[in-house]
Amino acid sequence: MTSAATIPEQSGGRLTKLYGVLKDIMSRPSGAIGLMLVMVHVVVAVASPWIVPFDFKRVDVDLMLMPPDGGHWFGTDQLGRDVLxxxxxxxxxxxxxxxxxxxIAVCWGGFLGILLGLAGGRIDDGLMRVVDAFLSLPWILVMLLVIVIFGSSMPVLIAALGFFYGVPVIRVARAAAHTVVARDFVVAARARGHGRLAIIRVEILPNVLDALMVEGAMRWSWMLLAFSSLSFLGFGVSPPTPDWGLMIADARSLMSVGPWAVLAPIVALSSLIVGINLTADALAKALGIDRAQKAPV
Amino acid sequence: MEPALIRFDDLSVGFTSRDGRLLPVLRHISLAIAPGETVGLVGESGSGKSTLALAAMGYLKRGLKVISGTVTFAEQHMFSLGGSELERIRGGKLALIPQNSGQSLTPTLRIGAQLTEALRLHSKLDPAQFPARTLDLLRQVRLPDPEAIIARFPHELSGGQQQRVAIAMALAGEPKALLLDEPTTGLDVTTQAHILDLLSDIAQKSGMAMVYVSHDLGAIARVCQRVVVMYAGEIVLEGTPAQIFKNPTHPYARGLLASIPRVSNARLPVALEGRPPAPGEAGQGCAFADRCPIVQPVCRLERPELRAIASGEWLRCHVPELAQGIVMEPMTAPAPVAEASSDTAIFTLSELAISYHQANWFRQLLGQADKSTPTVKDISLTLARGETLGLVGESGSGKSTILKALAGLTPRQSGTIAFDATEDLAANVDHRQPDQRRRIQLVFQNPDESLNPRQTVAEILAQPLRLYFGLSGQALRARMVELLIQVRLGAHYLDRLPSQMSGGEKQRVAIARAFAAEPDVVLCDEVTSALDVSVQAAVLTLLDRLRRERNTAYIFVSHDLAVVRALADRVAVLYQGRLCEIGRASDVYANPAHPYTQVLLSAILEPELAARPKLMAADVQELSPPAKGCACQRRCPLKVGMICETETPPWQTVTPGHSFACHKPNNSMG
Incomplete structure (x- = not known):
């Protein structure tokens, strides 16, 4: 066949595909900036215990609310601790x-969503109303309730965030699965007699994965905000462990005297959130989910 | 000759690929269309015919740009006009009728309001005259009862009626030229015949120029005065229908004509091998060289020029004298498979009825039976081993529904399906035996839908092989390669994704997947209707070869009577979910007994100049099957009387194995 040579080479390997997606993200200004921001934050989070200039617990009453200088680049807080x-x-x-x-959220929400999308009918309708009802709850109050009951230990926080943020994933996964389920290749798999789980794994999941990845990135940024809000309210991380939400809460009252103490964590948190969102946008475009990016011909 | 109304002058259009190359979609097109002239643009998908027609409006799809050349309409350069000037011309002096006009009508506006809007934008009439003019336009497109139509919403009209409304809207501005982009594709044959009739009438009466874009050579032959054949973004042949359909001088046009199945001829059409080059792929030589049966060394080196060969005929070929040697006769018909008898029957349907109406759950709870009028009713037929049964009918006739019921994907209301030794096959595929599922396989209409875009060919073919035969490793691979070779693909396709194959290649993979199960019956649901004619011929040839090699039975559903003619041993004609006529294909096509079969056959367009479809049936919308009486009582041209509305017509035998359901006695049929 003459067409063999003319088809653009695009290998089917998963790693090559991942590399292609990464390259695509980096080729967009928003994606490059976003991914850089996220990478910097991840590296800093992992390496910070070894690179920070001071002990995070060291209290020095002589250095209370010092403005930024050569020793303390970001100044000090109300207890004289180094803000940087x-x-x-x-x-x-x-x-x-x-x-x-x-x-956790993407997995359970995604799985349930796909299951509902495949099931359709009354079960789907009924459970989606439950999901809608859930989404209408003021989540922060519910989270607080959970923390009040079970305490604010790390496993509780992980479980609570993983659960609550899986609920909106159900919606996305169900919508994505719905469009796939109606297509003939799923009908063909049913007609051949494949089991339900095999159909999900082989036919549906690969077509929903892109949407789930983008959704996961968005959920991550929402969760970060939620976690920081809990800390801000005093229900997340307990002092003296440094945490952005906690730092903002502590330094908030002294904003007029020492704005550096509150600005630094705000900038850090926002830059991470912005970075994740930019990356998610670029990821959606690279994966072709974004509709405006369709090929011209 | 008059000055041209639309003139393409050396027009080249292209897009920039991701790696920065400029790839042409149209290459150096020069074409002039005179006022009042009807010009047909023909070619396979991707030949640039739609792009060219839309360029006449100064419109290009997103990402496309003009590389060189100009387009003038009424002495104005379309690509140098501003937005408001273009707006005045588009829809006014130059109107477009798109393929799927149902989607181009605003769903929330009544027909009258949409037409009035078109008048307000594009006509110079006094607003007081709009209502009268609206009715006038609807009458002009032969819509029955215009007063009622103006109060309707688009979804309340049939596809043919929507297309008529779109034509009426295009006529609102009294245009000088109409652009028709596949205006009848997707419509039923009988509706298509009516629309084409209307269009050629309008062209003759109003003196409008028309640019008619279609892949359907039959439709082009019917309406056009001049035909332009396009290939890979170039004009390869231009001439009158007589020149082009009788004895075309270009090898591509000859191949295209030979690949069209004919109702008059029970033979397989000849496929045009290969596929057209993608934008930027055509080398320095002739774009058709790779597929040309008479290719010469010069064809690969030098691009042929478009030159005049006879009066009004233009050709782009180095060796037209050799083209005359290409035989255009469809290949010989193989002997039909033996008549079905009860001991060789594989499928026996008895009084099958299917309803789309879902009984409400409260009644189900009370155990009340569903009494709604079924969509499909009284289907009794048999399919013998190795036989091909064609299931023919217009859209909504229930032919695909019957296939789905056979595949166990649609619940049935009543009736039984006997499969081989099983007396009544489970209605739901989940309740069938694995071996029953293996022996019945489906091939779908559109391979883009039926192949998972995320799976490679290897993964696609592995599904049935693992499920039914537990193959793995080397044995699995060997079997997959064997299957690919059977469908004329090769081992190098294993790692391809559907997006890396052409439509025909994808459909071959879908067929290979069905045959991987080693089925006894393959249910084919409009398997060629999403493909170009040249590819369709290849797929039909493949299906024919496979059934002979493996003695597989087909139920072949199609709206295209010519395609069914090429393949089917027996034909069943469906209307509104009821069987009208059944018999050996040769009998039914030669001597149709049921009035509806006659209507269908008379409406077919063939790329022959003498072919003029007869418009027998009234062009009315069918909403649902009538509760009693004959299914086609409302459209029957030979209605007997009240009996047609009250009593179910009896089955009458014409010759053994050929029968039809009608009140009219057979001897009075034409």
Whole structure:
């Protein structure tokens, strides 16, 4: 066949595909900036205990609310602790908890969503109303209730975030599965007599995975905000562990005297959130989910 | 000659690929269309025919740009006009009728309001005259009862009626030229015949120029005065229908004509091998060289020029004298498979009825039976081993529904399906034996839908092989390669994704997947209707070869009577979910007994100049099958009387094995 040579080479390997997607993300300005921001945060979170200039616990009453200078680049807080040190280390807890909770949320929400999408009919309708009802709850109050009952230990936080943030994933996965289920290749698999789980794994999951990946990235940024909000309210990380939400809460009242103490964690948190969102956008475009990016011909 | 109304002058259009190369979609097109002239643009998908027609409006799809050349309409350069100037011309002096007009009508506006809007934008009439003019336009497109139509919403009209409304809207601005982009594709044959009739009438009466884009040579032959054959973004042949359909001088046109199945001829069409080059792939030589049966060394080196060969005929070929040697006769018909008898029957359907109406769950709870009028009713037929049964009918006739019921994908209301030794096959595929599932396989209409876009060919073919035969490792691979070779692909296709194959190649993979199960019956649901004619011929040839090699029975569903003619041993004609006529293909096509079969056969368009479809049936919308009486009582041109509305027509035998359901006695049939 003459057509063999003319088809653009595109190998089927998963690694090559991942590399292609990464390259595509980096080729977009928003994606490059976003991915860089996320990478910097991850590296800092992992390496911070070895690179910070001061001990995060060291209290020095002589150095209370010192403005930034050569010794303390970001100044000190109301207890004289180094703000740079605490900012560099302040994302560790949040990122660790959310990095575990995000896959949990995507997995259970995604699985249930696909199952509902495949089942259709009354079960689907009924359970989706439950999901809708769940989404209408003020989640922060529910989370607080859970923490009040079970305490604010790390496993509880992971489980609570993983559970609550899996609910919106159900919606996305179900919608994505719905469009796939109606297609003839799923009908063909049913007609051949494959089992339900085999159909999910072989036919549906590969077509839903892209949407789930993008959704996962978005959920991650929401979870980070939620975790920081809990800390801010005093229900997340307990002092003296450095945490952005906690730092903002502590330094908030002294904003007019020492704005550096509150600005540094805010900038750190926002840059991570913005970075994740930019990456998720670029990922969606690279995976072709974004509709505006269809090929011209 | 008059000055041209639309003129393409050396127009080249292309897009920039991801690696920065400029790939042409249209290459150096020069074409002039005179006022009042009807020009047909023909070619396979991707030949650039739609792009060219839309360029006449100064419109290009996103990402496309003009590389060189100009387009003028009424002495204006379309690509140098501003937005508001273009707006005045488009829809006014130059109107477009798109393929699927149901989607181009606003779903929330009544027909009258949409037409009035078109008038307000594009006509100089006094607003007081709009209502009268609206009715006038609807009458002009021969819509029955225009007063009722203006109050309807688009979804309340049939596809043919929607297309008529779109034509009426295009006529609102009294255009000088109409652009028709596949205006009848997707419509039923009888509706298509009516629309084409209407269009050629309008062209003759109003003196409008028409650019008619279609892949359907039959439709082009019917309406056009001049035909332009396009290939890979170039004009390869231009001439009158007489020149092009009788004895075309270009090898591509000859191949295209030979690949069309004919109702008059029970033979397989000849496939045009290979596929057209993608944008940027055509080398320095002739774009058709790779597929040309008479290719010469010069064809690969030098691009032929478009030159005049006879009066009004233009050709792009180095060796037209050799083209005359290409035989255009369809290949010889193989002997039909023996008549079905009860001991060789594989499928026996008795009084099968299927309803789309879902009984409400409260009644189900009370155990009340579903009493709604079924969509498909009283289907009794048999399929013998190794036989091909064609199931023919217009859209909504229930032919695909019957296939789904056979495959166990649609619940049936009543009736039985006997399969081989099983007296009544389970209605739901989940309740069938694995071996029963293996022996009945499906091939779908559109391979883009039926192949998982995320699976390679190897993964696609492995599904049935693992499931039914537990193959793995080297044995699995060997079997997959064997299957690919059977469908004329090769081992190098194993790692391809569907997006890396052409439509025909994808459909071959889908067929290979069905045959991987070593089935006794393959249910084919419009398997060629998403393909180009040249590819369709190849797929039909493949299906024919496979059934002979493996003695597989087919139920071949199609709206295209010519395609069914090429393959089917027996034909069943369906209308509104009821069987009208059944018999050996040769009998039914030569001597149709049921009025509806006659209507269908008379409406077919063949790429022959003499062919003029007869418009027998009234062009009305069918909403649902009538509760009693004959299914086609509302459209029958030979209605007997009240009996057609009250009593189910009896089955009458014409010759043994050929029978039809009608009140009219057979001897009075034409």
């Amino acid at each position: 040190t605490r900012t560099l280390m302040g994302g560790r807890e949040a990122m660790f908890v959310t990095a575990i909770a995000t896959p």
